[in-house]
Amino acid sequence: MSLSPQFLDELRARTTLSTLIGKSVKVTKAGREYKACCPFHNEKTPSFTINDEKGFYHCFGCGAHGDAIRWMTDNRGLPFMDAVKELADAAGMQVPTPDPRAARQAEAAKGLHEACQAAQDWFEGQLGGIEGAEARAYLEKRGITDATRRAFGFGYAPDSRGKLKAALKEFPEPLLIEAGLLIQPDDKGREPYDRFRGRLMIPIRDGRGRVIAFGGRIIGAGEPKYLNSPDTPLFDKGRTLYNLDKALPAARSAGRIIVVEGYMDVVALAQAGIHECVAPLGTALTEHQIERLWKLADVPILCFDGDSAGQKAADRAALRALPLLQPGRSLSFVTLPQGMDPDDLVKARGAAGFESCVASPTPLVERLWLHEQSATPATTPEARAGLQQRLNEHASTIAHDLVRREYERALKDRFWAEFGWKRQERAAVRGFINRSRDEIRGGNGTPGDLGNMAVRIDQMVKRAILLGLSRYPGVLYTHREQLSALAMPSPVLAEWSSLLIRASFERAALEESLIDAILADASLAEPERRSIAHDMAFSFYRADGDKEVAEKDLGEVINLLVFEQEYPPKLERLTTELYAHRDDDTRYEALWQDHLSLIASKRQNDERLKELKANIEEQLMAA
Known part of the structure; x- marks a missing residue:
């Protein structure tokens, strides 16, 4: 429907913008204008200005700008024509009717709206009367306050087949039937009767806050537990979301929308x-509801119950959203604790408890993976092939080419990480590394616990290396780089290592023993001096040993420990490269051979270290 510029200009002129905005935002006078905290982004100092003379608002913080109609579409989330109609009603203007048929439809809709509102008024009155006592008791039991009851418009439909019809007798029966308030029996000779009987009544409103339908919750025994109005010219349950009118401004302010x-x-x-x-x-x-949610937030949060029915509903929503996905537009999912719904959760843990649950929602792609992975155990090649096929079929339903390719890649990566080649081998290697680290740390992750055998051995081995280098400083010139890379387990040994490295740079040749200088160094603590004299008898510990053998053994021990230190990052790098080149058979095979070679070197290194540690442990236990 096309509206003339003259009509729209008159509509804007008749609308006081500060009054309109002031219905949902606190505004204050500021000279010839008004100011407020911007409803389109979070701020504490007002930067949102309203100019009634010029008929526009502007935010100097986020750049939001518009007139009365734009306010209704952006803040209230109304379609353009609904925004115009609501403003026109408030201004006492008649929206031009395009043709007689449309005029008749508008008149009919007006009658349906009036009938629904009249029914709502009557239901609210009944809740406050004698017959509404049981419904009021139910609300009290649920912890619903009087203020909340009024805000949501709770009412009560008496257990009667004709009380509502009698109360709305000024409306024609066909209109009440069309509005879903009365039921016409198949036998046309029988009288229409009230649809809702003995139920707590909950009004369902459109985006403009008009009552368009009802939901009725049975009080006492009976089925169904909840009964909704049928589809009518005003109400399409597949396109309507409960509480949309109240959630619209709140969602704009919070930057999110939550579906329960x-x-x-x-x-x-x-x-x-x-x-x-x-x-x-x-x-x-x-x-349709998903598309409506995307007008409120790019990634709505679906927060369904933790029971089987709730999780099935979440999975169905995920699959329905796939064909509609666009860049930046998706869904996220929150699973509540088993046996709890949001009502239970806020009663037990308050708003903070609920917020903690929705703080880290699961992305749609992860939800899709979990849904299919849990469908059938992927313990055989055929089952894994079936999982891949189902994931590929889901990804193929995404209409947007770029989003579809991203899903295909993400799901393939997830599958490879879970079931890729050599997964068991990689897990075994990771387990070996972790066990080795625990052994070095004494099994409790506390490197500083020198009362632990493994930690003490690590301390003693590295002190032995430093003592050997002090006795045979010539080895420094061939192993200075390795020594620099070797982590020391204490500040004292780190300072000792630094002293040796500095000495090798300052002197072109260090052929004489430095042990006397080391012992005289004030930074070396007394316990370390004693250990030098009484520690383990390596070949490079003894001053009277074979110099050639001592230097050879010393170089070997340094190389072994440097390899041990560098092994984990090398293995991690190779594993990452294997993953990155999993589709390139030639490159993957070369990397895999490097991987095997590294592990073989590790095994040989372990054997040599095991021999060394066995000797140390024997001496340590005998000490």
Whole structure:
């Protein structure tokens, strides 16, 4: 429908912008303008200005700018025509009717809206009356306050087949049937009767806050537990989200929208101060509802119950969203603790407990992986092939080419990481590295615990190396770089190592023993001096030993320990390269051979260190 510029200009002129915005944002006078904290981004100092004379608002913080119509579409989330109609109603203007048929449809819709509102008023009155006592007791039991009850418009439908019809007798029966308030029996000779009987009534509103349908919760025994209005010219349950009118401004302010399963979850969260929540209406989340959610947030949060039904609903929503995905536009998922819904959670742990659950939602791609992986155990090649096929089929439904390729890559990476070649070998190597590290640290991850045998041995071996280099400083010139790279287990030994390295740079040749200089050095603690004299009898410990053998053994021990230190990062680098070249058979095979060679070297190194440590341990135990 096309509206003339003259009509729109008149509509803007008749709308006081500061009053309109002031309905949802606190505004204060600032000279000839008004100011407020911007509703489009979080701020504490007002940078949002409203100019009634010029008819526009502007935020100097985020750049938001517009007129009355733009306010209704951006802040309230209304379609353009709905925004115009609401502003026109408030201004006492008639929106031009394009043709007689449209005018008749608008008039009919007006009658349906009036009937629904009249029913809502009557239901609210019944809740406060004698017959509403049981429904009021139910609300009290659920912890719903009077303020919340009024805010959401709770009502009560008496257990009667004709009380609502009698109360709305000024409306034609066909209109009440069309609005879903009465049921027409198949036998046309029988009288229409009230659809909702003996139920707590919850009004369902559109984005403009108008009542368009109802949900009724049975009070006492009976089925179904919840009964919704049927689809009508006003109400399409596959396109409508409960609480959308209240969630719209809250979602804009919070920058998120949360989807929960039912009415009472929304109500409980709102009562706890979390207002940006909506719920589908007794059906799985539809494509239309997902598209509507994306107008409020790029990545809506789906927070369904932790039971089987809730998780199935989440999985269905994930699969329905796949064909619709766009760059930057997705869904995320939160699973609540088993046996709890949002209502239970906020009662038990408050708003903070709920926020802690939604703080780290699961991305859609991870949800898809978990859904398919848990469907069938992937313990055989055929089962793994089936998993790959299902994942590929899901990714192929994504219409956007770039998003589809990203999903294919992400799912392939996830599959390879879980079931890729040599997975068991890599796990075994990782386990060996961890066990080795625990052994070095004494099994408790505390490197400084020198009362532990393994830590003491590490300390003694490295002190032995430094003593050997002090007795045979010529080895420094061939192993100075390795010594620089070798981590020392204490500040004293680190200083000793640094002293030797500096000496080798300052003197072109250090042929004489430095042991006397080391012992005289003030920085060497008394316990270390004693250990030099009484420590283990390596070949390079003894001053009267064979110089050639001592220097050879000393160089070997240094190389062994440097390899031991460098092995984990080398293995990690090779594993990363193997993963990166998993699709390149030639490169992968070369890397795999390097991988095997590294592990073989590690095995040989371990054997030599084991011999060395055995000798040390024997001496240590005998000491």
